[in-house]
Amino acid sequence: MNEINLFIQRLDTCPLGNSGWSQFEDLCTEILTFLFVPPLNAPTRQGRTYSGVNRRDAIIPNRNFVSTDLAEAKNWHHLFLELNARMILFEFKNYNTTDIGHEEVNQTRNYMTAPMGRLSIMICSKDPVESAHRQRNSVFSAEQKVILFINKEQLKEMLAMKERGEQPSDLIIDLVERFYIQHE
Numbered sequence: 001m002n003e004i005n006l007f008i009q010r011l012d013t014c015p016l017g018n019s020g021w022s023q024f025e026d027l028c029t030e031i032l033t034f035l036f037v038p039p040l041n042a043p044t045r046q047g048r049t050y051s052g053v054n055r056r057d058a059i060i061p062n063r064n065f066v067s068t069d070l071a072e073a074k075n076w077h078h079l080f081l082e083l084n085a086r087m088i089l090f091e092f093k094n095y096n097t098t099d100i101g102h103e104e105v106n107q108t109r110n111y112m113t114a115p116m117g118r119l120s121i122m123i124c125s126k127d128p129v130e131s132a133h134r135q136r137n138s139v140f141s142a143e144q145k146v147i148l149f150i151n152k153e154q155l156k157e158m159l160a161m162k163e164r165g166e167q168p169s170d171l172i173i174d175l176v177e178r179f180y181i182q183h184e
Contacts, residue, residue, distance in 0.1 A: 004159045007031050011152050016125055017096030024094035028123050028155070029058050032090060035158055035168045039064055039073035040088070058090040059116070075169035079176070083146055085119040093124045100128040100149075102135035108147055109139045118145045121172070127151055137183055148175045 010027050014020050029043055037043070041061040062085050064076040079085040091108050093100050100122070108120050122128070128149050136147045154175075158168035 002163075003034070004163050007034070007159055008156050011156065014094070014125075016094060017098075021092075021094045024125065025057055025092045028090070028092050031155060031159065032058065032060065035162055036060065036076075039070060039076055043090075057092045060088045060090065062086055062088055062117075072167055072169070075167060075173050078173070079119055080117075083119040083176075084117040087116040089116055089120040091120065091122045093122055093128075095125055100124050100126065100132055102131040104128070105132050105135040105139065105147055109143070109145060112145050112147075118143075119148070119176075120145070121148045121150055123150050123155060125152060136179075140179075140183055146176060146179060148172065148179065150175070 007027070007030070011031075014024050014027060033043060037060070041063055043058045043060045062076050062080055064073045064080055067077055068074065076085070079088075089108070089111055091104075091111070093104055104122065105128075108122055112118065112120050132149070136149075139145050139147060154171060158171050161168045161171065
């Protein structure tokens with residue numbers, strides 16, 4: 001079995017809820033590293049602010065400051081320019097019975113400081129509820145911060161894209177564009 005199929009199998013068998021939260025975070029970080037490093041840099045896990053008040057699940061530095069001919073870096077350069085996506089924040093929500101709602105969006109929003117940029121991605125074991133979608137629209141209206149939701153099926157699609165020789169970051173660009181279209 002190849003590496004991509006192993007990732008998919010592990011995603012499918014990862015326990016939901018509290019019993020699998022650590023396994024889900026580890027696995028998602030491994031997948032993101034496989035998909036995006038390079039051109040992004042290695043993630044920092046459980047990155048804390050100086051005071052220790054905020055702890056972010058994973059932060060992946062985007063050092064694609066200048067335009068390049070490398071296909072795998074073009075989308076990241078675009079996101080750097082468009083959203084000042086310097087440090088890409090990833091939050092992992094491996095929820096089972098609890099809804100992924102507006103509170104989780106607000107938590108992510110609070111982690112998005114100016115030096116980090118205006119792009120954050122929540123990787124979710126299930127789709128967020130309507131209140132989460134409304135809240136992320138409010139966050140964008142007030143602060144121009146984009147919070148994307150990626151579910152396990154979309155994570156699997158990015159793995160399939162990499163296997164086909166496509167750029168998995170194209171899906172992130174698609175999600176940003178879909179977000180802009182639905183925003184009100």
